[in-house]
Amino acid sequence: MRQPSEQITDEAGQQPETVGADNVLVVVTGLSGGGRSTVARALENVGFYVVDNLPQALLLDMAELALKAGGAARHTAMVLDVRSRAFSTDLAGAIRALKERGFHPRVVFVDADDEVLIRRFESVRRSHPLQGDGRLADGIAAERELLAEAREQADVIIDTTHLNVNQLRRRVEELFGGEDARRLRVTVLSFGFKYGLPPDADFVLDARFLPNPYWVPELREHTGREEAVSGYVLGQDGAVEFVENYASLINATASGFEREGKRYLTVAVGCTGGKHRSVAIAEELAGKLRQSRLAANAQHRDLGRE
Template identity: 55%
Template sequence: MAATGEQTEVEASAPRRELLLVTGMSGAGRSTVGNALEDLGWYVVDNLPPQMLRPLVDLSRHTGDTIPRVAAVVDIRGGRLFADVQEALESLRGTDDTRVLFLDATDAALVRRFESVRRPHPLQGDGTLLDGITAERARLAELREQSDIVIDTSELNIHQLSVLIHDQFSTVGDPAIRVTVMSFGYKYGLPSDADHVADCRFLPNPFWIPELKGRTGLETEVSDYVLGLPGAQEFIDGYVEALRPVLDGYGRENKRHATIALGCTGGKHRSVAMAEELKARLSVLPGLAVSVKHRDLGRE
């Protein structure tokens, strides 16, 4: 009994979890919603059997604050397992911040989407697309009535639905865009995943200064030298201002990740120092989570 009491006390002191059950009609946008939630930092599990909802929540409790927001996509793909969704949901109500998001769309919109991807409806069997949609709508009617949020996606494209989810489920402190500032060496090739590339080879190369040759742009001696060169500060000032409207536009267009690459000859001195400075400048801008990566640092 003592052990049970101790466990209850620990559970009572555990932080409340935010659990979002994503369900609804096939073709209404569940995958798009899952991707948008992942971009917001949610831990998303797709096609989860309802019987696994409680173990998933219990597992997230053991992670401390690592996984505070969990989204589970549960739908009729679970077959017979889906029949227990009501019971599983009731067991979670009141224990955590549990909500149900139901995605819906008109029959015409769903038929159009299935035809565009040339896939059958999960419940279609030997019947028509409309037969499958009708059967699914009947099975989900009660769950729809109990849902906390219902979104009709009939007139929404993928981009519009993603923006709506971001607006609905982002919280204070969530970055609108995650920016990676990358340094690289041109002699090793351009980074294939860069959205923007800037060339730092307009600055004198510290490689030709004996006392700096063996150092890197992460060291104060090299950084101070590079940032003190004519044109270095003017470049950084202008580049930050040029990136402001670009990053704002990315936010409006639901582009949540951006990679900005700065290159020099070997990716050791100039680009490293400039990347660190750009990261520091961008980090103070609202709505950005900025990290830095030095792709070629350490390569011969």
């Protein structure tokens, strides 16, 4: 097997691209109903570019396209499905071709007991793609035979018989996502109520209980990102407690959000125009969350609109 950073040689003998250690290629296959779609979504959650229902004949072409694209495509996952008309049983040959071109694919195979697969198909009232005119069990048996060699060649076999969706997602994230990829990311977004609520807000905080710096002539033209305004806002009665209480709430719920698969949390902080109070509070709250080791940043939707 070639070592990381070895160059690919094309048919003309040229070496246009290099497969480096930062290129990660994952091939996902397995039994229908086993959880391929959940695996694909989990890989997307940890930063993979996912190509679903890819014909096996296009594995090498897709891998080379991803290599040339670079960027986010450096981490690419390709999901194979027996429902693809171009699917063949020679997965080992396709993987061998990838390795000969310098790639280092990891093959993930999802599996489950027949009884569980039958229950899953019956629960959604779908027929098996290989069932034809036979029974559901016949389709599962045919697929097992078709994928027997693929299962033997897999680097990772995930048996989903006793896993729910969240457990399967966590398993994939443990395998392919670094700690940073699995962390909850918090955006503290300031906004002005007069411009409408942010539609993606998970929490909405109202800072209009604080005196408005707009009515202080020397502060009116400044923003909550400036020390004079920030000091004025945070110096008001209840301001610091307001920030600390919400920081405690978000910290208390963060682990639960991560456990349930939520990766992005938006905490919206509003005032009248989104220029003074909400901006100062958002900056302070984001800082408090970072002190608690949460990945948090402050953004200001309406700053500059006035």
